[in-house]
Amino acid sequence: MSKMDNLRAMREAKYAEAQKRSAAAPARLKAPVAPPATKKVEERAAEVPAADADDLCGHRNMSGRTCTREKGHAAKSHRYS
Ligand SMILES: [Zn+2]
Structure with missing residues (x-):
């Protein structure tokens, strides 16, 4: 019983x-960091699709083309353009 x-x-x-930790940790500390980083990756992928290969998904389709989306993209489909 006592156990x-x-x-x-x-x-x-x-x-x-x-509860105390989540209340103490200010949400604003994390919020401003995430959106700009995401935007940056998207902008880079849109402007230079193939130049920065390290930041690309790199998935290859059946005809040997490489996915030009950003690495670890949220979209379920790959983009080969
Ligand atoms: Zn991909």
């Missing part, structure tokens, strides 16, 4: 700590 109580107390403490 169960201990477990529950531990879980509650962990939960409270996680």
